[in-house]
Amino acid sequence: MSLLDRAIVRVLPAVPRSVVRRVSSRYIAGASLDDAKRVVGELNAQGKLATVDVLGEEITRAAEAEAIAGEYVAALEAFEREDLDANVSVKPTGLGLKLDYALCKRNVERVIAAAEPSNRFVRIDMEDSSTTDDTLRLFRELRDEGHARVGPVLQASLMRTVDDAKALAGASVRICKGIYVEPESIQFRDDEAVRRSFVSALEALFDGGCYAAIATHDEWLVEQALRILRERELDPDQYEFQMLLGIRESLGDSLVADGHRLRIYVPYGQQWYEYSLRRLKENPKVAGYIAADTLGRLVPGR
Numbered sequence: 001m002s003l004l005d006r007a008i009v010r011v012l013p014a015v016p017r018s019v020v021r022r023v024s025s026r027y028i029a030g031a032s033l034d035d036a037k038r039v040v041g042e043l044n045a046q047g048k049l050a051t052v053d054v055l056g057e058e059i060t061r062a063a064e065a066e067a068i069a070g071e072y073v074a075a076l077e078a079f080e081r082e083d084l085d086a087n088v089s090v091k092p093t094g095l096g097l098k099l100d101y102a103l104c105k106r107n108v109e110r111v112i113a114a115a116e117p118s119n120r121f122v123r124i125d126m127e128d129s130s131t132t133d134d135t136l137r138l139f140r141e142l143r144d145e146g147h148a149r150v151g152p153v154l155q156a157s158l159m160r161t162v163d164d165a166k167a168l169a170g171a172s173v174r175i176c177k178g179i180y181v182e183p184e185s186i187q188f189r190d191d192e193a194v195r196r197s198f199v200s201a202l203e204a205l206f207d208g209g210c211y212a213a214i215a216t217h218d219e220w221l222v223e224q225a226l227r228i229l230r231e232r233e234l235d236p237d238q239y240e241f242q243m244l245l246g247i248r249e250s251l252g253d254s255l256v257a258d259g260h261r262l263r264i265y266v267p268y269g270q271q272w273y274e275y276s277l278r279r280l281k282e283n284p285k286v287a288g289y290i291a292a293d294t295l296g297r298l299v300p301g302r
């Protein structure tokens, strides 16, 4: 984490909302479901799939969590009505995990009930390490209760992840680096160690017959994943690549051109401002990426 990244995060609260909106509009579909539908439609037209995230993590009342679940239900109904190729990604804390496990599970079940009739998938995002065990428990309970189109996320930066991958045989699992900064006792800090863990976890998922959603914009990791796919002679229906909206689009385009499935993570919601600031503060490295990207656009040829 560089000094520049930290400096960017320190000045963030002083940046006018309109500027944050302009910068974040590249990474967030907008405030409303209509915004999300428009972006999903554009992605589908480019041969890309979507997984849609309703923003709203820091909730303090059951009614807020239920409202977010309701928004997911509305989104899923709209995707079906308008023939859009999109799944959803839910955040357990947004659906009430920190208030009450049973409330969160009821809300996830409600989202699944809206997704299942149209064969849509519900991905359970992984949040900070205080939620890892409960999130994996939630997934296992739902799977054991007969829900086949639901799956968790593993974060390669956590030291436990390769073991978690081995324990998830047969599941559909998204593997990513992990965005949350955790205590050094449980998280690799060295970028190369995170990459090695990502590759080992991906191998463990395929060893266990999992469907892997390979979520990264790191070209080195994409190359490693392509090598593993070739060596194992996997078919395009045994994995997919995933990327965040607005990031490294040319890398995504080349994967699609080569016949790989690519799903784009599309966040939307009223809380776009809070979400943008929180993400940047949680991981100052992201602030550095965005600053470099924005500067690159303002100063062509840089």
Ligand SMILES: Cc1cc2nc3c(=O)[nH]c(=O)nc-3n(C[C@H](O)[C@H](O)[C@H](O)COP(=O)(O)OP(=O)(O)OC[C@H]3O[C@@H](n4cnc5c(N)ncnc54)[C@H](O)[C@@H]3O)c2cc1C
Residues within 6 Å of the ligand: 124, 125, 126, 127, 153, 155, 176, 177, 178, 179, 180, 215, 216, 217, 218, 219, 242, 243, 244, 247, 248, 264, 265, 286, 289, 290, 293
């Ligand atoms: C589809 C998807 C779902 C995810 N779900 C989760 C989740 O459930 N839990 C979780 O903890 N994390 C999640 N993440 C985030 C992930 O853990 C990483 O923080 C993020 O993907 C950056 O890691 P990277 O592998 O792209 O490698 P990096 O080395 O961090 O990035 C490679 C390059 O991509 C570009 N880049 C990466 N991120 C950004 C950004 N935010 N803004 C601008 N440029 C960027 C930069 O050019 C950078 O050099 C998800 C990521 C994706 C793609």
